[in-house]
Structure formats: C-alpha cells, structure tokens
Amino acid sequence: GENVEQHPSTLSVQEGDSAVIKCTYSDSASNYFPWYKQELGKRPQLIIDIRSNVGEKKDQRIAVTLNKTAKHFSLHITETQPEDSAVYFCAASIGGGSYIPTFGRGTSLIVHP
Amino acid sequence: GAVVSQHPSWVICKSGTSVKIECRSLDFQATTMFWYRQFPKQSLMLMATSNEGSKATYEQGVEKDKFLINHASLTLSTLTVTSAHPEDSSFYICSASHTGIPNTEAFFGQGTRLTVV
Numbered sequence: 409g410e411n412v413e414q415h416p417s418t419l420s421v422q423e424g425d426s427a428v429i430k431c432t433y434s435d436s437a438s439n440y441f442p443w444y445k446q447e448l449g450k451r452p453q454l455i456i457d458i459r460s461n462v463g464e465k466k467d468q469r470i471a472v473t474l475n476k477t478a479k480h481f482s483l484h485i486t487e488t489q490p491e492d493s494a495v496y497f498c499a500a501s502i503g504g505g506s507y508i509p510t511f512g513r514g515t516s517l518i519v520h521p
Numbered sequence: 522g523a524v525v526s527q528h529p530s531w532v533i534c535k536s537g538t539s540v541k542i543e544c545r546s547l548d549f550q551a552t553t554m555f556w557y558r559q560f561p562k563q564s565l566m567l568m569a570t571s572n573e574g575s576k577a578t579y580e581q582g583v584e585k586d587k588f589l590i591n592h593a594s595l596t597l598s599t600l601t602v603t604s605a606h607p608e609d610s611s612f613y614i615c616s617a618s619h620t621g622i623p624n625t626e627a628f629f630g631q632g633t634r635l636t637v638v
Contacts, residue, residue: 440625450632451629451631452565452614453629509627513563516562
C-alpha cells in the first residue's frame with residue numbers, strides 16, 4: 409500500500425518568515441495530494457490540494473508543489489502569522505473506485521509573534 | 522463546503538460499557554466513510570473503511586468485534602466501541618467524500634473525545 413513520510417515533525421518560525429513542509433509518497437499511482445490543517449481539538453480542514461497533472465498551485469500565502477518523478481510534494485506558507493500555528497497533514501491517494509487517503513504523520517507548526 | 526457531523530463530541534463512560542458514535546454527511550451522499558483514531562500530537566490512524574450496505578473493511582490490528590461499524594444508509598455510519606476499557610480512550614474522527622466523485626477532498630467530522638474510566 410501507499411506510504412507517506414512527512415517532515416519535519418515540528419517547525420518553529422518567527423512571524424513573517426516562510427515555512428516549508430515536505431512529504432514523500434511511495435506509490436507512483438497516487439494522483440491526488442491534499443493538505444489539511446488541524447487546530448487543537450478541532451477537525452482537520454482542507455487548505456489546498458494538487459493533482460498529478462499539475463506541478464504547482466497557489467492560493468494567497470499558501471502554495472503546494474509536486475514532483476511526480478521524485479514522488480514528493482511540499483507545502484509552502486509565506487508571511488506566516490500566529491494564526492497559522494496548527495498541525496498540518498499531507499495525504500496521498502490513488503484514483504479509482506476506492507479512494508483511501510494515506511496521511512503523513514503531521515507537522516506541528518508554531519509561529520512566534 | 523460539505524458538512525460531516527459527528528456525535529457526540531465527547532463522552533465519558535465506565536469500563537465495560539459500550540459507546541456508539543455517529544457520523545452523518547448532512548448535504549451529500551457518501552457510499553464510503555472512514556473512521557480514524559488520533560492520539561495526542563499524533564497523526565490520523567485509519568481504523569476502518571465503512572461501506573454502505575456491506576461489511577466494513579478493517580485495518581490490520583484493529584479488532585472488528587471490538588469496534589463495530591454499521592453503514593446503514595448513504596448518509597450515516599456508526600462506530601460502536603464495545604466493552605470499552607481505559608486504553609480505548611482516544612479521539613475518534615470520521616470522514617467522508619462525495620459518492621460518485623472519486624479522489625476528492627475528504628470532509629471530517631468534528632471528532633469524539635472518548636474517555637473510559
């Protein structure tokens with residue numbers, strides 16, 4: 409099955425700095441890569457996603473890049489703010505009749521004011 | 522976006538009793554729903570895949586007789602923790618995606634904090 413590795417497990421930055429979280433996946437058949445943000449005690453919520461036919465996607469301060477050859481994808485947050493502090497999860501899934509996302513272990517992002 | 526509602530949001534039960542958690546997709550149909558367990562500061566661990574009208578598929582190491590899953594309709598899946606013990610205390614969360622739209626965003630319930638005393 410699919411295996412998703414996520415790094416780093418903890419990331420501490422100063423407000424205004426950029427933050428980068430990286431994930432690798434094992435199954436070349438994976439073609440959908442969402443990123444979720446989970447605040448303490450709350451449900452994960454989708455913040456951005458990318459499909460295998462696209463190399464990069466941007467939404468305001470958040471961007472995701474995908475390298476299918478190397479089987480890795482990254483989340484980039486620019487101009488970080490304290491409210492960005494949360495746990496971020498990457499995921500990978502294989503298209504077809506049974507969509508089962510495999511999640512990375514999560515990155516705890518702390519943005520210091 | 523679509524809404525998945527999970528109930529209850531927290532529950533405290535005595536050791537040996539059973540607890541039922543509901544997961545509902547409020548504005549879309551979900552042939553498949555997923556149940557996760559999350560320990561503090563850890564990732565989402567997939568427990569089982571709930572399939573409407575058929576048996577759930579359990580991940581390795583998850584006891585199907587302990588964690589009973591029923592998916593009786595396209596909008597409701599239930600997880601029953603039977604004969605709960607303190608080690609079952611955890612955060613349980615469900616998710617669902619739109620039926621018929623493969624490989625899309627998963628919508629999560631708000632989670633259930635289970636404490637077994």
